Amino acid sequence: MPHSPSSGPSGRLLPAGERLNRMADAPSSISSRKGLPAAQAPGNPVRDVGGPIKRLLSSVRDGRGFDIVLVAFPLGFLFLMAGLPLLYNVLMSFQEVDMFSLGTLMRPFVGLKNYRDLFAQPETLPILANTAIFVAGSIAGQFLIGFGLALFFWVNFPGASWLRGLFLVSWVMPGLVVGAIWNWILSGDFGVLNFILREGGVISGNIFWRSDPNYSLYAVILANIWLGTAFNMILLSVGLSGIPADLYEAAELDGANAWQRFWTITLPMMRSTIGAIIALGLIFTLQQFDLFAAITSGGPNNSSNVTQYWAWEQSFRQYAFAKGATISVLMIIFVMIASVVYVRSTRHEVRG
C-alpha cells in the first residue's frame, strides 16, 4: 500500500476528516501519484478525493487497515469492559472510599493504608490460607477425577460418548443451583451424604458439613469438585484424542506395558493440555462465588471464607468498598500469574 506524501507517514492515524482536508488541499499531487488517467485528474477535486477514499476503504477491506480494525474492536471492547474497571479497582484500593463518594473519581488518596489495614486484620491470613486450600483442593480433585474419567471413556466402550455427554450436566448447571442442591446433600440432620456415610458405617454420628468449622471449607470444595470435574474431563478427552494411535502401537510392539505407555506417551503428549487446564482451573476456582453464597456464606466464623467471597462481603455487605477493592487487587495478581501460565502453555497451539 503506497503512502501519499501529503498525508504523511502518520496519515493512517489522523482523524478521517483531517486527512480528507489535507487531501483536498493537494488534489492534483495525489491523483497524479496514484496514476489516474490524465483526463480525470486535473481540476476535478471530487474524483480526486474519491481515489484515496477508495484506497482507504480497500485497505480496510483487505490490507493492514483490515488487520487494525480486526484488532481494534476486541481491544477496545476489552479495554472498556475489563481494562477500565480493573484500573478503577486498583485506583480505589489506594483511596478512601465511602458510599457517598462512590460517584466521584478523585477521592482522598491514602497510599498503602488499605493494604496495611487489611493485613492487620486477624482474619486475613486464615482467609488467604483457606483460599489456597480451596484452590489446591478443588483443582486437584477436579483434575484427578476428570483425568480418570477421561481415560475411562477413552477406552471407547459402547455408549461411552453418550455417558460422557451426560457428565456435562454438572457443568451446565448454574453455581447457585448446584449450591442449593449440595446444601441439601450436606445438610447436617437430614442430609443425603450423612445418610450414606452412616449406612455405610463410615461415621457413627452426623457430620455438620456446613456448620462445623473443621468441615465447612471441605464441604464447598466437595461441591466445587463435582461442578468442575466434567469440564476437566472434556478438555482432557480432547487432548487424549489428539495423540496419534500409532505411537501406542509402536510402543506396544516394543513391549511397553500400560503404565509405561501412560507415563512415556500419554503424559508428555498431554503436557500443554494439562498446563492449560490447571491454569484455567485456577481462574475458575478463584472465581467460584456462588457455591460459597449458597452453602456456607463463608461461615461459621470465616472458617470457609475465601478472598473472592470476602471481597464481596466487604464491598456490598459492610460497604467498605476500598477494602473490597484491595482484596480484589491481591486476587488480580494471582489470576495474572495463572493467565501467564495459561498463555505460555497454549502458545504453541497457536503456532500449529
Next chain:
Amino acid sequence: MGIRKYAVIGALALAGVSLFGLSAKAEDVKLTVWSLDRDIQPAPNLVAEFNKLNNGIQIEYRQIQFDDVVSEAMRAYSTGQAPDIIAIDNPEHALFSSRGAFLDLTDMISKSTVIKPENYFPGPLKSVEWDGKYYGVPKATNTIALYYNKDMFKVKGLDPSKPPQTWDELVDAARKLTDPAANVYGLAFSAKANEEGTFQFLPWAQMGGGSYENINAEGAVKALEIWKTIIDEKLASPDTLTRGQWDSTGTFNSGNAAMAISGPWELDRMTQEAKFDWGVTLLPVPKEGAERSSAMGDFNWAIFASSKHPAEAFKALEFFASQDDKMFKNYGQLPARSDISIPETGQPLKDAALKVFLEQLKYAKPRGPHPEWPKISKAIQDAIQAALTGQASPKDALDQAAEKIKAVLG
C-alpha cells in the same frame, strides 16, 4: 462548530419536547418512589391508590430487590438520580440521615395532622431519628417471639399453657423436648453470620442489660453462654449457625423442632404447614421480672434531601400513613402504630399469635441507629460464631466484639 450546532439543536428539541409535556399536564408534580414491595405488598398498591386521588401529584413506582436497596440508593444519590421517596431497612436508616442524604422531616411532622410521633411504637420511631430529629416515618414493623408446639409439650409432660418464661426455663424445656431418636430438637433459632444473627441475639443481650455499645455486659455474656449451652448440648441443630430464620422455622413446622424463635412473617406459612397445635409467647427473660426486650425489623419511609418536591413527597407519606389501619388485613404486615387496633382475622391461632406479637412490639428496640451499623453488626456476628464454634469463650468473643465496636464508634 458542528458539534455546537447539534448541541443547540438538541437542546431546542429537548426543550420543545418538555414544553409539550408540560403543557399537556402543567399542574402535575411527578414523584418517584422506590421500595422492595412486590405487587401483593403495600407500596405499589398505596402508590396506585394515591395516583387515583388525582390531586396534582403523580407517583411513579419502582421495585428494588432487598439486597440492592442500599447500594442502589447510594449509587443513585451520589450521581444525583435519587428518587423522591425510598423505603429503607431500619438499621440502614441512620447511614443516610447522618450524611444528610435524607430530608429532615421534623418541622413537617410537627405540623402534620396525620403523622404524629406519639402514635408510633417507640422502637420503630427511634430508628428514623438521628440527632434528635426525624428523618423518616416507620413503614411497618415486626419483631420476634417464641413459637412452641403444644402437642409436643403435652407428650413430654410439660404444661402447654405455661410456656417457658425465663432463660433457665427455656433451656430446661428444650432439654426435655429434645429427642434425637425422633429427630426432634428442643429449639430452632438462627445464629447465622449475617444480619439475622444479630437480629436474634441483640434482644437477648439487651434483656441481660447489654446493648450494642456495651455488648460484653455481664448479662450479654450470660446470654451467649446460654446459646452455647443450647448448641453444645445439641438442644438446637448445629446448622443453626448457617441457617436463616425462615429455614430454621421450617424445621419447627415439619415437627423437627419443638420451639422456634421467629417473627410474624411466619404466621401464614405456619397456619398452612404446621399439622399440630401451636402457640406463641413472649421472648423468655433472664429471670422473672427482668426487663423485656425484642428485636425490631422492617422498613421506614424517607424523603431524599435532593428531592425537588419535598412538600408533595411528604403529602404522599401522609397518605401512606393514613392507610396503616388496613395494612394487616390487606397485606399481612404489622403497622408500626400503637394507636391502631388490628381487627381479628378469624383464624384463632393466628389471632392469638398476633396479640403476643403486638405485646412484644412494645419492647422492640431498633438496631442502632448508627451510620456504621453493618460494621457493628458484623462484630456481633463474629462473636456469636466464634463462641458457638468453640473458637473463643463467650466472654472473650464478646470482649473482642466490644473492642471492634468501640473502634467503629470512635
